[in-house]
Amino acid sequence: MVQSGLEICLLIQRNDSVAKGMVSIKLPSINCNWLQALTDDTGILQHAKSSIADRREGYTTDDNARALIAVLKYDRLRGEEQTLNLARIYLSFLLHVQKEDGRVHNFIGYNRDFLDTEGSEDSLGRVLWACGYSQDAPIPEDFRMTAKEIFDKSLNWVSRSGSPRTHSLAILGLYHYAKAFPHDKNPQLTMIHLADRLCEAYRHESTSSWQWFESCLTYANARIPQALFKAYQTTGKQTYLQIAEESFEFLVANVIIQDMFQPVGNQFWHKKGEEKALYDQQPIEASCMVEAASAAFHATGKEKYSEIAYIVFDWFMGKNSKNVMVYNPDTGGCFDGITPKGLNRNQGAESGLSYLLARLEMETLSKKKP
Numbered sequence: 001m002v003q004s005g006l007e008i009c010l011l012i013q014r015n016d017s018v019a020k021g022m023v024s025i026k027l028p029s030i031n032c033n034w035l036q037a038l039t040d041d042t043g044i045l046q047h048a049k050s051s052i053a054d055r056r057e058g059y060t061t062d063d064n065a066r067a068l069i070a071v072l073k074y075d076r077l078r079g080e081e082q083t084l085n086l087a088r089i090y091l092s093f094l095l096h097v098q099k100e101d102g103r104v105h106n107f108i109g110y111n112r113d114f115l116d117t118e119g120s121e122d123s124l125g126r127v128l129w130a131c132g133y134s135q136d137a138p139i140p141e142d143f144r145m146t147a148k149e150i151f152d153k154s155l156n157w158v159s160r161s162g163s164p165r166t167h168s169l170a171i172l173g174l175y176h177y178a179k180a181f182p183h184d185k186n187p188q189l190t191m192i193h194l195a196d197r198l199c200e201a202y203r204h205e206s207t208s209s210w211q212w213f214e215s216c217l218t219y220a221n222a223r224i225p226q227a228l229f230k231a232y233q234t235t236g237k238q239t240y241l242q243i244a245e246e247s248f249e250f251l252v253a254n255v256i257i258q259d260m261f262q263p264v265g266n267q268f269w270h271k272k273g274e275e276k277a278l279y280d281q282q283p284i285e286a287s288c289m290v291e292a293a294s295a296a297f298h299a300t301g302k303e304k305y306s307e308i309a310y311i312v313f314d315w316f317m318g319k320n321s322k323n324v325m326v327y328n329p330d331t332g333g334c335f336d337g338i339t340p341k342g343l344n345r346n347q348g349a350e351s352g353l354s355y356l357l358a359r360l361e362m363e364t365l366s367k368k369k370p
Contacts, residue, residue, distance in 0.1 A: 027362055028317075031332025032074070034352050035067070039086060042112060043067070043093035047348040051331050058109040061119055063349040064093040065126035070353050072137045073360045084139065091134070091143060094127055094150055102153040121161040125169030127154055132173025135180035144180075151177065159193065164201055164213050165220060167194040168227035175230040188234060195231040195240055198224060202243050210272050211250035217270040220284055221251055222292035229295040241299065248296055251289075252308060261286060261315040281338040283326060286315045287354035294361045306365050313362055316355055327355055 038045050038053050043064045047057040068090035075083040097105040097119070104127055106119030127150065134147035151173065158170040171194050178187040201213045213224055228244035231237070254276065255263050262278060263285035270276030293309035296302070311319075316327040316334065324343050326335050334355035336344040 027313075027359065027366065028327065028329060030074070030077075030356070030359055031329070032356070034328075034331045034333030034347065035070075035086070035356070036082075037331075038349055038352070039067070039089060041089065042108075043089060044349045044353075045110075046350075048333075048346055050345060051328070051333060051347045055110045058107060058115065059093070060108070060349075061094065061097045061104050061106045061123045062126050063353065064090045064097075065123070065130040066353040066357065067349070068094065068130040069133050070356045070360065072133060072139065073357070076138065077360070077363065079138075084143075087139065087143065090130075091146060094130065095146060098127070098150055098153060102155075102157055104154065121163045121166040122169065124154055124157055124161070125163075125166040125173075127151075128158060128170045128173040130173070132170075132175070132177040134176075136176035155190065159190075164198055164224050167198055168223045170194055171198075171227035171231055172223075175234055178234055191231055191234060192237070195228060195235075195237075198228060199239060199243050202247060206247075211246045212272075213247065215272045217251070217254065217264045217276065219264075219266065219269075219282075220288045221264065222248070222285075222288035225251065226288070226292035226295045229292070229299040233299050244296070245300070248292060255285075255289070256308065256311060259311060260319055260321070261289065261312045262321055263289070263315075278321065279338065279340045280344070281315075281320070283316070283334050283337060283351040283354035286312050286326075287358040290358040291361050294365055297365065309362065309365055313358055316358065 034051065035044070037051070038048065043059045044067045045053045045055060045057065046060045046063055047054045068087060071083050071086045071090065075087065097108065099105065099118075104119045104124055105114045105116055106123040107115035109115050131147040131151035134144055135151070137144075155170070158166060161167065171191055174187050174191040174194075178184075178191065181187060198213060205213055205215060225244045225248035228240045228247075232240040232244060254270065255261060263281050264270045265277035265279040265281055267277040267279055289312040290309045293305045293312065296305035297309070318325045320326065320338060322338050322342055324338065326338065326343070328335060328347060331347065333347040333352040336346045336348055336351045338344070
């Protein structure tokens with residue numbers, strides 16, 4: 001799993017204020033050297049000093065769940081033995097962090113000691129997404145059985161959460177779980193319950209000038225409309241599609257400025273009625289937007305969503321407010337973000353996985369191009 005050799009030159013139609021007509025966009029080859037360098041027999045390490053794994057920071061469930069999804073997506077393309085070896089490590093990590101009652105730890109030290117009593121609701125959601133995705137993946141049966149056991153044990157807790165992102169992450173897992181078990185109505189019923197709660201939050205918070213689920217745009221915002229696009233694909237409920245499109249287009253209007261992706265920065269987020277923070281910009285925001293735009297395209301067939309995905313992906317390649325490459329072609333990894341002074345040159349797990357998930361999603365869009 002050194003380098004996939006996938007290098008595709010794509011021509012897409014862009015009807016924006018900057019580019020008119022056909023524009024050539026070259027996607028870099030998929031290079032997973034960095035992923036192997038950050039992974040040991042426990043899991044993927046959380047942070048890096050430059051490109052060197054920082055063992056002092058240990059591991060997170062968040063990153064290992066993301067890593068499992070990424071390598072299973074990669075496996076659909078390549079089917080290499082090393083891919084499944086990595087998947088085995090990440091799945092074993094998720095099995096290890098699950099508590100008897102189904103909840104999960106999130107932080108583990110390098111010595112494998114748990115560093116928390118209980119993980120975040122989002123980490124639970126990411127476990128559900130990863131293990132749900134596993135049910136629809138062409139992997140060995142024992143992998144699927146283990147992932148299903150983890151999923152079934154944790155699902156009970158998601159309805160107790162009040163977090164729209166946790167609900168959204170669970171819906172993404174349920175989308176694949178429902179595809180794997182089409183005769184089981186419970187996954188779809190749970191998805192409807194969670195999607196209805198997202199819609200309720202949207203109706204409560206949105207106004208004519210603020211079409212969103214919360215009073216603040218914070219992190220991984222695009223995950224919420226992405227989940228509703230997937231819920232629509234599973235259930236056919238038009239309400240989900242309507243709110244998904246309205247909220248996603250509101251998000252696009254706030255983060256794509258003059259044909260450039262400028263995500264909400266994490267210094268003070270973007271509160272309703274106030275200006276958004278421009279820095280620090282993080283790769284997870286670009287990744288979520290690419291995946292949400294792809295979900296919108298596949299749900300609706302509207303070419304404008306595919307174009308949005310390409311505009312956002314360009315952020316990794318240097319079309320950003322600092323004109324810097326966030327993707328690192330030397331390692332295949334990704335820098336940790338853009339600060340007011342330029343690049344944060346560390347290359348941790350979340351950043352690298354964010355890039356890899358976005359790059360793999362671009363592959364699904366490339367197959368739709370002539």
